[in-house]
Amino acid sequence: MIPGESSSATADGPAVESVPDYMLAMERSAGYLDDAQRQQLRRAWAVGAVAHAGQVRKSGEPYITHPVAVAQVLAEQKVDAETLVAAILHDTLEDTGLTHQALAEQFGETVADLVDGVTKLDKLHFRDREQAAAESFRKMLLAMARDLRVILIKLADRLHNMRTLGSLQSDSRRRIAAETLEIYAPIAQRLGMNMVKAELQDLGFQALHPMRHRVLKQRIGSEPLVRRESLAKIEAQLAQRLTKEGLGYRLVSRVKSPWSIYNKMRSEGKTFDQVTDVFGFRIIVSSVPECYHALGVVHSVYKPLDGRFRDFIAIPKANGYQSLHTVLFGPYGSPIEVQIRTEEMDLIAERGIAAHWTYKHGSDAPNSAQVRAHSWIANLLESQRAAGSSLEFLENVKVDLFPDEVYLFTPKGEIMSLPRNATALDFAYAVHTDVGNHAVAARVDRQLVPLRTKLASGQKVEVITAKSSLPKPQWLEFVVTGKARTAIRHQLKHIEHEDAVQLGHRMLDRALEEQQSSLERLPTALLDTYLAEHRYPRLEALLADIALGNRMPAQVASVLLHHAPEAADGSRPVRPGENILITGNERGVITFAHCCLPIPGDEIMGYHTTGKGVVVHRVECANVAEYRKSPDRWVTIGWDRNVTGDYDVALRIEVENRPGVLAQVAAAIAQADSNIDGVEYLERDANVAAIRFSIEVGDLNHLEDVIRRTRRLAVVHGVQRI
Known part of the structure; x- marks a missing residue:
């Protein structure tokens, strides 16, 4: 309950008698809902107000003002009633005594699931704040896969927190601002929510670099009079020609934000005066053919700059964004950026996945932004299943949120988008994980190229595979997508484990044979006792440890045979075992020394190194003399007659x-x-x-x-x- 306000309980749950201004303001923003739905919002507020009673924000305001403000941000996006109810209650599971069951009983299972999806995980379960944030982010993405509205609430929550950042200490402000610029603003961009993205970026920039933000904002506000006059002239000329052509249009002038100008100055090494396209225009028309008509009109008024035209209508961005972009050579030599799009494209460009609830074509079918968002999240979920940890997963997501993209064609003419600097191998993994794992080369515009080749927009890419091909550690050096990196690491671990088990089996068998025994001849009970004593869940784990140098095969053999039945005469004769032969398939656990680079045909020896497995040297290598001081770590090794590989x-x-x-x-x-x-x-x-x-x-x-x-x-x- 809010301090200072009286309340009474009803059959439907708690109710608060007087409704404060902040709640009335939210209800006004939700004016597009019907009376029953608005009543549901009032009930949610009443329950939330009682649940958060006595809790205050850093600013001193009652805590309930925050979730209501989050709901207002969403109401301005015209989302559905369930999302607004969940937004009002989004902190109740984490910060109050309300349970998932109680929420489900009062507001339905969908609302309870949405609130649960937004709820952070308890930080006490993790080593540090960074791991807790990464695990919380993984959980949020899993909830997003079930219902995209989870991320709408999370972004609105982050936006309101950024608007009220001033009440926090400076180190908290900087940490939250950096996280916003690194993760949440790019997610908003990836989901096509440009209005939210732009405000998150601006607030994040202001919190991280307050002086730079203030200076840039002042410079933008005090643009020279001649620039403002030239813009008015351009606007008038464009409007006149568009009207003469009989086009119905909306012409909007726009100013670049301090953050986008700062980024351009930093990336291109320019001063403010050199970043001349601070201003631009947006032309909104009724249909796609009118977009191209308007483009022709614009190019007849001012000449376009060569190479600066982009058609995102024919080839939409990965987040569903569609528009025509052109840059005109305006008066006084300054370039003018113009965007041309339809009303629906404008709505999706500004609101992204949130536009689904505003712009419907007589059905509940998801729009292109939602389809692409679901596809992106599905790819993330595939990578998170293979990721070794939450932190690794979060790093992969950051890579995938790179805003610059290249657009490529499959052999069937389908369009795929990948981050800037993506390689043919990234493309292979984007097609399918199995295609990536077995890739050997690619054809780019019919030319045979290696997998490390960087791709450029408009290229047609075909991946060449071979069943015998497997991922190599070097691949991690040139892939840029999180999906490719996760898949390669996962496959390498799998290959290394299998190789280690096979090599460990051969090494232990050889050590046992030197004492006239073998794994097959050891009693099962004896082996099980050894595994239990040394906490190995199964034999494969012991064999892998032997191959990786964490246990010496001779010592393991001695311990095993110490309890084994002796021969009839009580002796255990020792005879030399055969060499371990390298076939070329043990690359995960056998490494070749860089000091002497042995190849098949060289006389070699092996040295057992903890954590690395067997390191192979040429016998004449200068370092071998040092290794001879530890004979227990020598491994008699040779080349198989049919050794393969490079x-x-x-x-x-x-x-x-x-x-x-x-x-x-x-x-x-x-x-x-x-x-x-x-x-x-x-x-x-x-x-x-x-x-x-x-x-x-x-x-x-x-x-x-x-x-x-x-x-x-x-x-x-x-x-x-x-």
């Missing part, structure tokens, strides 16, 4: 120092079917250059072929393996 090796090639030589050497290496991973100049003078080539080969014979081909070149003075 292996890194480095060559030092001395060449004549003149133009074109590098290309000749690269061509010779390519003709030997070897890939070049890197090129680095080691030494260079006027006549000779020593270059390190990092290449991939299949085995020692393949390497010798590469060396032979390069030595034949007249410009090459010498080739040496590093």
Whole structure:
């Protein structure tokens, strides 16, 4: 109950006798609802006021003023009654004694679910504030998947908190403002809610950089008289020509916000005076054909700037935004930005998913913004299932909220949007996780390109797959989408675990064979006792630990055999076991030392390293002498007869120092079917250059072929393996 106000309970629940001004203001904004629905809002306020009785905000106002203000923000967007009721009650589950069941009984299951979706998780369950926020965000997205109205309430809640940020301490203000600019404003943009996005950005900028915000706002307000006069002239000329063409239109002049100007100045390294397109115009017409008609009229009044036209009607943005964008060369040499769209496009551009409840075509079918929002959330949910933690998931979401996008075509002509700098591999994962996992290359506009190739708008992309292909750790270095990154990490963990189990099995078996036993011959009860004593849920976990160097196979074998029945004569003869043979499929748990880069055909040894598994060195490697001091960590290892895969090796090639030589050497290496991973100049003078080539080969014979081909070149003075 609100302090100072009397209340009485009715059969329907608590009621408050006098209605304060803030509630009446919210009801006026919700004037589009019918009487029964407005009565429902009054009941929700009465229940909320009693539940929040005695609670106050940092500003000293009764707490109930906040959820009512959140509902007013939404009422101005003309959302439905259930969303407004949930907004008024959105903090009751977290901050009061009201339960989900009580809400459901009084206002229905839908309202109770919406309130639950917005409710934050208890911070006591987490290590720190950052993890609590990430887990809370994951929960909110799960609720969004069930009902998009959850995010409407959350954004309105954040908007009102930003409007009343002044009552908080400076460190809280900065933290909340940074979170708003990093996550909530981009979410509003992703959902097409430009009005909410613009205010969140402006308030966030003001809280983070108050001085910069004030200076920019003053500069925008005191634009030179000549600029204002030229804008009036442009507006008059555009209006005159549009009217002569018989177009019904609405012409709106607009001013860029301090945040967008600040971002442009910072990203392009410009001063305020150089950011000339501070002003622009929006032309709103009745239909799509009239948009293109109006575009022709505008271009006949002022010449368009080359390369600055964008057609978001034919190719909408990922959030459903549609409009024609053009930049005109206006009087006094200043560019004028013009947007042309229909009334429906304008509504969706301003309100995004919230426009669904305002603009209906005689049905409840979702609009394009809602369809795209659902698709985006479905992709996020797919990635969150594979993400290792809430923090990793939140980082992936931040990546996906990048505002700049490229628009690409599938082979069937469908349009896909990806973040700026997305690669062919990002495209493959956007098509389907399985396509990404088995991708080997791509065709971009019919040209064969590697997976790391960055894509540009308008390109047609086709992914080439192979069943034998699997994700590689290097892929994480060039993908930019959260979906791709999560899928690659998930698959690598899966591959590494399987590889580790197989290698661990071979290593333990070999250690047991040296003591004339094997895993198959060990009694099941004995193995189960060992696993239980060392807290392994199953044998696979022990084998993976052995492969990763966390347990030594010889020690495990000794402990197991210590309790095992002895041979008839009481002895356990020791005989040498076979080498562990590398097949090329153990990349997750066997690594090849960078100091000597072993390849199939080299004589090798293995060294068991905690956490890394077996590290393979060439026997002649300089570091091997040091490792011989720990014989218990040696692993007898060799190459399988049918070893497969590509292996890194480095060559030092001395060449004549003149133009074109590098290309000749690269061509010779390519003709030997070897890939070049890197090129680095080691030494260079006027006549000779020593270059390190990092290449991939299949085995020692393949390497010798590469060396032979390069030595034949007249410009090459010498080739040496590093």
